[in-house]
Amino acid sequence: MCGIVGFVGNENCTDILVEALKRLEYRGYDSAGIAVFENEKIKTVKAKGKINDGLVQKLGTVGKPDGCCGIAHTRWATHGEPSDVNSHPLGNERVSIVHNGIIENYREIKAFLQSKGYTFESETDTETVAKLLDYYFKGDPIEAIISTMNEIRGAYALGILFRDCPDKIFAIRKESPLIIGKGENCNFIASDMTAILDYTREYYLLEQNEIAVISSDEIEFSDIHRMSIEKELKIADWDAEAAKKGGYEHFMLKEIHEQPEVVGKTISARIKDGLPSLEECGVTDEMLCSYKNIYIVGCGSAMHAGIVGKYVIEDIARTPVIVDIASEFRYRNPLVTADDLVIIISQSGETADTLEALKYAKRVGADTLAVVNVVGSSIAREANRVMYTLAGPEISVCSTKAYAVQIALMYVIAFRLAYAKKTITEDECRKLTQELLTVPENIQKCIDNTEIYQYVASNLVNAESLLYIGRGLDYALSMEGSLKLKEISYIHSESYAAGELKHGTISLISDGVPVIAVATQRNLFEKTQSNVKEVKSRGAKVVMVCHEETEVDKTCVDFKIGLPTISDLLMPLITVVPLQLIAYYTSVLRGNDVDMPRNLAKSVTVE
Numbered sequence: 001m002c003g004i005v006g007f008v009g010n011e012n013c014t015d016i017l018v019e020a021l022k023r024l025e026y027r028g029y030d031s032a033g034i035a036v037f038e039n040e041k042i043k044t045v046k047a048k049g050k051i052n053d054g055l056v057q058k059l060g061t062v063g064k065p066d067g068c069c070g071i072a073h074t075r076w077a078t079h080g081e082p083s084d085v086n087s088h089p090l091g092n093e094r095v096s097i098v099h100n101g102i103i104e105n106y107r108e109i110k111a112f113l114q115s116k117g118y119t120f121e122s123e124t125d126t127e128t129v130a131k132l133l134d135y136y137f138k139g140d141p142i143e144a145i146i147s148t149m150n151e152i153r154g155a156y157a158l159g160i161l162f163r164d165c166p167d168k169i170f171a172i173r174k175e176s177p178l179i180i181g182k183g184e185n186c187n188f189i190a191s192d193m194t195a196i197l198d199y200t201r202e203y204y205l206l207e208q209n210e211i212a213v214i215s216s217d218e219i220e221f222s223d224i225h226r227m228s229i230e231k232e233l234k235i236a237d238w239d240a241e242a243a244k245k246g247g248y249e250h251f252m253l254k255e256i257h258e259q260p261e262v263v264g265k266t267i268s269a270r271i272k273d274g275l276p277s278l279e280e281c282g283v284t285d286e287m288l289c290s291y292k293n294i295y296i297v298g299c300g301s302a303m304h305a306g307i308v309g310k311y312v313i314e315d316i317a318r319t320p321v322i323v324d325i326a327s328e329f330r331y332r333n334p335l336v337t338a339d340d341l342v343i344i345i346s347q348s349g350e351t352a353d354t355l356e357a358l359k360y361a362k363r364v365g366a367d368t369l370a371v372v373n374v375v376g377s378s379i380a381r382e383a384n385r386v387m388y389t390l391a392g393p394e395i396s397v398c399s400t401k402a403y404a405v406q407i408a409l410m411y412v413i414a415f416r417l418a419y420a421k422k423t424i425t426e427d428e429c430r431k432l433t434q435e436l437l438t439v440p441e442n443i444q445k446c447i448d449n450t451e452i453y454q455y456v457a458s459n460l461v462n463a464e465s466l467l468y469i470g471r472g473l474d475y476a477l478s479m480e481g482s483l484k485l486k487e488i489s490y491i492h493s494e495s496y497a498a499g500e501l502k503h504g505t506i507s508l509i510s511d512g513v514p515v516i517a518v519a520t521q522r523n524l525f526e527k528t529q530s531n532v533k534e535v536k537s538r539g540a541k542v543v544m545v546c547h548e549e550t551e552v553d554k555t556c557v558d559f560k561i562g563l564p565t566i567s568d569l570l571m572p573l574i575t576v577v578p579l580q581l582i583a584y585y586t587s588v589l590r591g592n593d594v595d596m597p598r599n600l601a602k603s604v605t606v607e
Contacts, residue, residue: 002027002028002029002073002074002075002076002099002100002191003021003024003025003027003029003073003074003100003191003195004071004072004073004098004099004100004157004159004178004189004190004191005017005020005021005024005071005072005073005159005188005189005190005191005195005196006070006071006072006098006159006169006171006188006189006190006214007020007069007070007186007187007188008068008069008070008167008168008169008186008187008188008214008215008216009068009069009183009185009186009187009216010068010185010186010216011068011186012064012066012067012068013036013067013068013069013070014034014036014059014064014065014066014067014070015064016199017034017036017070017071017072018034018051018055018056018059018072019198020072020188020190020195020196020198021034021051021055021072021073021074021195022051023194023195023196023197023198024074024190024191024192024194024195025050025051025074025595025596026194026251026395026396026397026595026596027074027076027191027192028076028397028596029074029075029076030048030049030075030076030077030082031046031047031048031049031054031074031075031077031082031083031084031086031087031088032046032047032050032051032054032055032072032073032074032075032087033045033046033047033055033072033073033075033087033088033089034046034055034065034070034071034072034073034089035065035070035071035072035089035091035096035098035161036065036066036067036069036070037067037068037069037070037161037166037167038065038066038067040163040166041093041163042091042093042096042161042163043065043067044089044096045058045059045062045064045065046058046084046087046088046089047084047087048082048083048084048087049082051074068167068216069161069166069167069168069169069216070161071089071096071097071098071159071160071161071169071189072089072098073087073088073089073098073099073159075087075088078102078125079102079106079123079124079125079126080122080123080124081123085121085122085123086122086123086124088126089161090122090124090126090127090130091127091130091131091133091134091161092130092131092134093163094134094137094162094163094164095130095131095133095134095137095160095161095162095163096130096160096161097126097129097130097133097158097159097160097161098158098159099126099129099156099157099158100156100157100176100177100178100191101154101155101156101157101174101175101176102125102154102155102156103125103126103128103129103152103153103154103156104153104154105151105152105153105154106125106128106129106152106154109128109129109132109151109152110128113128113131113132113135116135118131118134118135125154129148129152129156129158132148132151132152133145133148133160133162136148137162137164139164141160141162141164141165141168141170142170142211142213142222142226144162145160145170145172145211146211146224146226149172149174149209149224150224154174154175155174155175155176155352156172156173156174156175156176157171157172157173157174157176157177157178157191157206158170158171158172158173159171159178159189160172167215167216168213168214168215169189169213169214169215170211170212170213170214171189171206171211171212171214172206172209172210172211172212173206173207173208173209173210174208174209175208175352175355175378176350177191177192177350177377177378178190178191178206179191179192179193179203179204179205179206180203180204180206180212180214180219181193181196181199181200181202181203182200182202182203182204182219182233183196183199183200183202184200185216185217186199186216187214187215187216187217187218187219188200188214189212189214192348192374193236194393194395197236201235201236202233202234202235202236203233203234203235203236204219204221204231204232204233204234205231205234205376205381206221209223209224210222210223210229211223211224234375234376237375249588250396250584250588250594250595251394251395251396251595252396252398252400252488252584252594252595253584253594255394255395255396255400255401256400256401256447256577256580256581256584257447258391258392258401259400259401259404259440259443259447259577260440260441260443260444260447261440262389262390262391262392262401262404262405263401263404263405263408263439263440263443263573264437264439264440265390266389266390266391266405266408266409267408267411267412267436267437267439267440268437269390270387270409270412271433271437274430274433274434275415275416275419275426275429275430275433276412276413276415276416276419276429276433277416278387278412278413278416280387281369281385281386281387282385283369283385283416285416285419285420286420287367288416288417288420288421289420289421290339291319291339291340291341291367292320292337292339292340293319293320293321293322293336293337293339293340293341294313294319294320294321294322294340294341294342294343295321295322295323295324295329295334295336295340295341295342295343295361295366296309296310296321296322296323296324296342296343296345297323297324297325297326297329297342297343297344297345297354297357297358297361298325298326298344298345298346298351298354299325299326299327299346299351299353299354300399300483301347301399301402301403301406301480301483302345302346302347302351302354302399302402302403302406303323303324303325303326303345304403304476304479304480304483305345305403305406305407305410306323306343306345306410307323307476307479308407308410308473308476308477308572309321309323309343309407309410309413309414310322310323310476311472311473311476312410312411312414312473312569313410313413313414313417313418315569316414316415316418316423316424316432316569317414317417317418317421317423318418318421318423319417319421322334324357326351326353326354326356326357327353329353329357329360330356330357330360336360336361336364336366337364337365337366338364338365338366340366340367341366341367341368341369342357342358342361342366342367342368342369343368343369343370343371343413344357344358344361344368344369344370344371344372344379344383345371345372345406346370346371346372346373346377346379347372347373347374347389347391347394347399347402347406348372348373348374348377349370349372349373349374349377349378349379349380350374350377350378350379351379354379355378355379355382358370358379358382358383359382362382362384367384367385368382368383368384368385369383369384369385369386369387370382370383370385370386370387371386371387371389371406371409372386372387372388372389373388373389373390373391373394373402373405375388387409389402389405389406389408389409390405391404391405395595396594396595397487397595397596397597398484398487398488398583398594398595398597400484400580403480403576404443404573404576407572407573407576408436408439408573411436411570411573412436415429415432415433415436432567432569432570435566435567435570436570438566439566439570439573439574442563442564442566442573442574443573443574443577445564445574446563446564446574446577446578447577447581449561449578450581452561452578453561453578453581453582453584453585454585455559456543456559456561456582456585457582457584457585457586457588457589458585458589459514459541459543459559460485460489460491460514460582460586461586461589461590463491463513463514464491464492465491465492465493465494465508465513466485466491466492466493466513466514466515466516467493467494467495467496467505467508467509467513467514467515467516467535467540468481468482468485468493468494468495468496468515468516468517468518468579469495469496469497469498469515469516469517469518469528469531469532469535470495470497470498470517470518470519470521470528471497471498471499471519471521471524471527471528472521472524473520473521473568473569473571473572474498474518474519474520474521474524474528474571474575475495475496475497475498475518476572477518477520477572477575477576477579478495478496478516478518479495480576480579481495481516481518481576481579481580481582481583482494482495483495484579484580484583485579485582485583485586487583487597488583488584488586488587488592488594488597489583489586489587489590489592490590490592490597490598491586498517498527498528498531498532499527499531502534506534506535506538509535509538509539509540510538510539511539512539512540512541513535513539513540513541514540514541514542514543515532515535515540515541515542515543516542516543516544516545516579516582517531517532517542517543517544517545517557518545518546518575518579519532519544519545519546519550520545520546520547520563520568520571520575521568521571522547522550522568523568525546525550529552529553529556532544532553532556532557533553533556536555536556536557537556541558542556542557542558542559543557543558543559543560543561544557544559544560544561545561545563545575545578545579546560546561546562546563547562547563547565548562548563548564548565549562549565550562561578563575563578
């Protein structure tokens with residue numbers, strides 16, 4: 001959520017900052033701005049709207065700042081409406097800052113500063129931090145920063161310029177992520193590595209309550225007691241090309257097409273001697289057998305991946321699994337104990353609600369396993385154990401390949417757990433594992449049926465509302481399919497357990513209402529088809545997603561999407577592909593911004 005970038009070097013930084021901001025557009029934003037040292041002053045330019053339509057046009061009108069040190073920001077509004085005034089950077093002629101996060105006690109700070117004669121132009125919580133820094137600045141920037149950190153409560157990542165310290169950027173963080181990039185004759189700050197991959201792959205992780213001072217040729221770290229800190233220089237395993245479209249019209253389409261590769265990579269890395277292995281995260285068979293319950297916690301698509309995991313684990317490993325929305329988990333006082341395993345799922349590894357759920361689980365003594373995509377992210381560092389999903393950068397706000405690799409790891413965990421608990425035999429485990437390895441080629445077969453998905457999308461494009469239905473694992477998949485469609489097409493969509501329709505939801509069905517029935521679980525097919533007949537008799541237009549060999553009643557199905565036949569247990573890994581592509585093509589036909597849907601952010605780093 002929001003994006004921060006900063007540059008200090010030996011060349012004009014305005015274009016560098018603007019291009020780096022564009023790399024962060026996927027995080028979601030409604031305004032953008034830059035602040036650059038120019039002739040010993042801080043020059044700020046900012047504008048509401050997209051970077052090209054707002055900031056770039058304004059720079060063309062007022063002129064580009066000419067300097068070699070600056071900070072920049074894409075803002076997603078939390079305090080104050082999207083506007084030029086509320087955009088970052090914020091501050092005054094002496095201090096300018098960019099901020100990700102939320103300051104919880106900003107009202108108290110604002111009242112104090114107003115009593116000292118400060119006036120405020122914006123409606124933001126961020127401006128109070130900028131002016132508190134100004135209040136405490138008496139010539140020593142580090143002292144002002146420490147005094148400010150002692151006063152503010154909440155989550156924050158800050159990039160700071162002091163007029164009296166030209167050619168230096170100061171950075172601090174608490175909860176919200178921030179990295180420090182090490183370049184050649186230049187250095188950076190950034191919300192994530194994607195922003196600066198064109199310039200460097202070397203970076204430092206800024207930890208909680210640490211202070212960084214960045215100049216063109218030096219990076220210094222200290223704690224709030226001014227004690228110097230030595231840090232490990234890390235190398236990003238992504239390159240600049242991985243974060244580009246590569247000839248695809250949208251990042252979402254590119255990332256759907258990457259699923260065979262990343263799913264294969266994620267699975268094969270966890271197979272040893274024909275069996276799934278959890279050695280990388282230190283989970284032994286003895287530990288797996290000792291867990292009383294398993295909790296899976298996530299938000300959005302990550303939570304949906306957890307629901308698939310629940311169905312599979314309970315089915316073959318006979319272990320109770322509770323799936324929780326991360327934002328609800330700790331507030332309902334869950335019955336988590338030291339005998340339980342809590343699996344935390346997050347693409348970014350920075351999701352605020354998910355991170356807080358992880359901390360809660362650790363406080364009560366549960367073992368914690370993070371399933372994340374970003375190496376060194378907050379959740380990865382905080383958890384007792386971690387499994388990386390190996391998806392590479394996912395830029396589109398709408399998650400596709402990250403979801404696919406998350407559920408792939410749910411299968412690896414489920415198979416090993418079942419094998420450890422002897423609820424399946426070694427031969428059964430080997431057979432399941434071998435079939436899991438065939439999934440990537442079947443995902444590719446689904447991707448190749450482009451014309452089918454385009455045709456279905458053409459029949460949905462004018463719909464006002466629709467339903468996804470299914471039973472068992474198909475219901476779990478219908479949740480993700482519905483989420484994908486509503487995220488990027490803006491069509492109202494709901495997922496419902498097919499057997500629940502008659503308990504109220506069927507009243508929403510009328511002539512022409514589309515219903516997408518997911519029916520890949522053959523032991524439940526007859527019951528699902530009966531539910532399909534119920535909606536069809538009330539005028540629904542039905543699309544059925546099922547095995548290609550399945551014979552459907554053509555009187556109740558308007559269109560069938562046939563999928564390659566693998567075991568029903570593994571079908572979610574390939575069934576999600578048509579649901580993703582139907583959502584994608586529907587959004588394209590409606591003329592929407594597929595990669596950056598309205599009101600959404602990729603990395604939600606505030607509660």
